[in-house]
Amino acid sequence: xxxxxxxxxxxxxxxxxxxxxxxxxxxxxxxxxxxxxxxxxxxxxxxxxxxxxxxxxxxxxxxxxxxxxxxxxxxxxxxxxxxxxxxxxxxxxxxxxxxxxxxxxxxxxxxxxxxxxxxxxxxxxxxxxxxxxxxxxxxxxxxxxxxxxxxxxxxxxxxxxxxxxxxxxxxxxxxxxxxxxxxxxxxxxxxxxxxxxxxxxxxxxxxxxxxxxxxxxxxxxxxxxxxxxxxxxxxxxxxxxxxxxxxxxxxxxxxxxxxxxxxxxxxxxxxxx
Amino acid sequence: xxxxxxxxxxxxxxxxxxxxxxxxxxxxxxxxxxxxxxxxxxxxxxxxxxxxxxxxxxxxxxxxxxxxxxxxxxxxxxxxxxxxxxxxxxxxxxxxxxxxxxxxxxxxxxxxxxxxxxxxxxxxxxxxxxxxxxxxxxxxxxxxxxxxxxxxxxxxxxxxxxxxxxxxxxxxxxxxxxxxxxxxxxxxxxxxxxxxxxxxxxxxxxxxxxxxxxxxx
Numbered sequence: 001x002x003x004x005x006x007x008x009x010x011x012x013x014x015x016x017x018x019x020x021x022x023x024x025x026x027x028x029x030x031x032x033x034x035x036x037x038x039x040x041x042x043x044x045x046x047x048x049x050x051x052x053x054x055x056x057x058x059x060x061x062x063x064x065x066x067x068x069x070x071x072x073x074x075x076x077x078x079x080x081x082x083x084x085x086x087x088x089x090x091x092x093x094x095x096x097x098x099x100x101x102x103x104x105x106x107x108x109x110x111x112x113x114x115x116x117x118x119x120x121x122x123x124x125x126x127x128x129x130x131x132x133x134x135x136x137x138x139x140x141x142x143x144x145x146x147x148x149x150x151x152x153x154x155x156x157x158x159x160x161x162x163x164x165x166x167x168x169x170x171x172x173x174x175x176x177x178x179x180x181x182x183x184x185x186x187x188x189x190x191x192x193x194x195x196x197x198x199x200x201x202x203x204x205x206x207x208x209x210x211x212x213x214x215x216x217x218x219x220x221x222x223x224x225x226x227x228x229x230x231x232x233x234x235x236x237x238x239x240x241x242x243x244x245x246x247x248x249x250x251x252x253x254x255x256x257x258x259x260x261x262x263x264x265x266x267x268x269x270x271x272x273x
Numbered sequence: 274x275x276x277x278x279x280x281x282x283x284x285x286x287x288x289x290x291x292x293x294x295x296x297x298x299x300x301x302x303x304x305x306x307x308x309x310x311x312x313x314x315x316x317x318x319x320x321x322x323x324x325x326x327x328x329x330x331x332x333x334x335x336x337x338x339x340x341x342x343x344x345x346x347x348x349x350x351x352x353x354x355x356x357x358x359x360x361x362x363x364x365x366x367x368x369x370x371x372x373x374x375x376x377x378x379x380x381x382x383x384x385x386x387x388x389x390x391x392x393x394x395x396x397x398x399x400x401x402x403x404x405x406x407x408x409x410x411x412x413x414x415x416x417x418x419x420x421x422x423x424x425x426x427x428x429x430x431x432x433x434x435x436x437x438x439x440x441x442x443x444x445x446x447x448x449x450x451x452x453x454x455x456x457x458x459x460x461x462x463x464x465x466x467x468x469x470x471x472x473x474x475x476x477x478x479x480x481x482x483x484x485x486x487x488x489x490x
Contacts, residue, residue: 011295017472018479021472022479025480025483026489068470094315094320097319123323124323126323144327180392184388184389184392185388200469201470203466204459204466211424212396212399221466221469221470222470222476245469245476248472248476249469
């Protein structure tokens, strides 16, 4: 029996994981979400901003990370639009250009936000660090027009917004090292407030910046998105997915324990022989 | 109709990718190659339209067609330096590529070194030590004091583990073993978060298949 457990075909584990996702998805199971401190800090920061403030959101991710980061973006944008906070969207990643545009459109549609008045989507410019630093001097020099090629000078919302001095927060939704670049170059150089929403894979690298307040808030993967949805009292995709996630975690937890117990029992038996 | 076709293509490609879990097969390789090709093609086109045309071609054209010539001509200098990258393609002039590379490395290092030192070293050391001044001032709770001490032990023991100028025996060996425990906890946390991230992708694809493709939910 132990030998069979130790030599189990990995495809059986794949089937178990698939069932742990499919069954709760079909049954629409839901679990309560507990709010973590880093997500609450971001929410509180936005809550404390007066209406008419401006935040910049960078959609620095591609399709392979949209499962985690798109719900974060949608929840955050809804919160901003409901609070009448103006939003500038952009991306430093080629694949992020369309995803960012879609996310802003979706959030705007549900809250009645108007393009050019409540939000502007600038799209993509190549050069990562040069783009970040260039925007510190004049945004208009880097993005002469928005995503739909309308000159920034003709967009009412951009009136009076010249550089980071007029931006109250930058939120980076990231699946790679862009958050570290925003912190290193923009927080350090311009003392700009930065927050991040990142994938589970890179979240561990972000906590040191939270402790030093180089990040004022942090959303951690799908859980962070579900927490933000709970905070704005609009449970959506992330809340649903997080409930399903709990079943897979239980399965992985069980498999790790089973594998370790089998390993140690077998090791002891081999030693006794 | 367009949406329906899109959903069916996406569902087919999703199943192609997940077929790899059974074993490597032509359907998986087709989907993988298609993804790589489309990503690269999309990236190149976007870089041309959002980068090359507005940042190089338009200023270049304005500079050479403007009469009388003005300050626009200065924009030809960075464009010319950028073009030196293509010197690599001409063996006799390949050495010219050193100039744009030297400029990029100089600017990159000049920007990175002070900012990285500030963000990743000075601020982190400051963040580790500041709670101790707060302990002295009596503004921290018991759990916060415990956290600050634990953080300091973790930082020192982990750094000791990576300090190879002294043999890891005696006190140094003991401290570096504590460092290993902190490292293992860190790796465990990273693994747990990675599992969460990967499972999130699976959940999204399953949700797509069940909702948009099969209409079961």
